[in-house]
Amino acid sequence: MPNKRISVCEPFLNGNETKYVMDAVSTGWISSSGSYVTKFEEAFSGYCGVKHGVAVCNGTVALHLALAALGIGKGDEVIIPSFTMIATAFAVCYVGAMPVFVDADKDTWNIDVTKIEEKITSRTKAIIPVHIFGNPCDMDAIVDIAKRHNLFIVEDAAEAHGATYHGHKVGSFSDIACFSFFANKNVTTGEGGMCVTDDERYDDLLRYYKNVCFPTHGPRNYLHDDIGFNYRMSNIHAAIGLAQTEKADDYKKMRMTNHMLYKKHLADVSGIIFQKDEEESENVGWMNTIIVDPDKYGRTSDELIAHLKDNNIDTRLLFKSMHVQPALKKYGCDCSGEYPVTDLLSENGFYLPSASNLNEEDIAHICGVIHEFAR
Structure with missing residues (x-):
């Protein structure tokens, strides 16, 4: 038996992480303003095959932000798998909506698509498929259900960076998809997350709500029309994320x-x-x-x-x-x-x-x- 301990999952940082972080520190750009945030958003959304990326401080708030941008709130229901990390359910609760559970498929362990429709009611507004452990859900079936019932799809891709379904990256099948960059993820920033979307309207809303509802266009007058969130990612975390995305x-x-x-x-x-x-x-x-x-x-x-x-x-x-x-x-x-x-x-x-x-x-x-x- 070897003497060394084998941990369950340690981060692997063997690219430009130190170089980019030192650049951010030496230039003073350590907060949420800085070029690495934009570079990381562009690099990672491009990696997913999606037009827009909005970096945030963790994967849980990415889910909350996505639901808020879609206008989901009190009185609404959101279908989620019963087998998932509780952050998926909490995000639904944060907007005042009700999570509705669907059992896992016995083989893939993802949401059982054959049981989704029996949980849909007049109050259902969205489905959150979770690509469990990096294994893509049956997105053809989920997209079909969503179209027939006029539902949003928010992919919880926190565990599935780079996974593909029928040749397309996860994160590209939904209105908004959400990723986590926690230390044990395939791509990490230590703590961090991102929403990705092809829809310019949602991109604008995500940026608006994540930055305490400062106007996304025009000057700041410190008058806020809506209640927003401080979900920004720092330039230092984004510097790590850019280096990770490169590899x-x-x-x-x-x-x-x-x-x-x-x-x-x-x-x-x-x-x-x-x-x-x-x-x-x-x-x-x-x-x-x-x-x-x-x-x-x-x-x-x-x-x-x-x-x-x-x-x-x-x-x-x-x-x-x-x-x-x-x-x-x-x-x-x-x-x-x-x-x-x-x-x-x-x-x-x-x-x-x-x-x-x-x-x-x-x-x-x-x-x-x-x-x-x-x-």
Whole structure:
């Protein structure tokens, strides 16, 4: 057993990050004004194949900002997956709307598109598909549903930088798409986020609301017509983001390679289940996640997590379902009904180490520990 600890996911910074940050610092442009913000917005939105990018301070506020720009508010409903990070639901709550939950698909773990329409009512205004762990949702089906019911689509692409669906990047299938650049993401700024859109009107509204509703055109007179938010990204964070975007395809390739290596090394271990990758999509492997079937593996997921920890291998538990969240029950969400796939994932799944620069020797070691612990 190696002495070193293998963390679940560390950032990989091997480009122009230091150069660009030092430039921002040395010139004094450290706040939200500065050329790196604009350069990052243009570079990352271009990477997604979308015309406009609006940089913000994290992925959660990107979702809030998107919903605000679309005019979604009190009395409205927004359909989200039950299996997601709670920020997706919180963003809906921030605008005063009601999140409505749909169970996960048993194979892809994304929102089950066959169950969306049964949750649509006269109050439904939008769908937020979440590309879970970097695996693109069935966007053809979601776009079709949205068109037939006149609904907005806000992609939660926080985990899916560079992932493609039918040859097109995620983030390009919606009215507004939202990304996170937290430290463990494929592209990181430490803390940060971005909204991307092809619609010039939404681009203008996003910029307006993120900057406490200062006019986007003309001088500032310090009279504010609407209630806005201070969601700006600093020039320093954007400098890191630009450097990361320059190497985004490299990091994507590394994550996808690691994803394939895990599947290769664990292929003959009964009871270890991976997310299904669709043939015409690219799962960018943000987090290599497994579900443990205790009947076939012979151990529970908790036992395996403890064993990996004993071997200096970090893991993380998966999201808890939205329908069991105390905060959402207090808010008034309908938490009745059953979400069996989400419950299965939450109870039996966890992340394996997934950093971009994880090497095959480490992956082989991790898989060997998993293999020998089976019974």
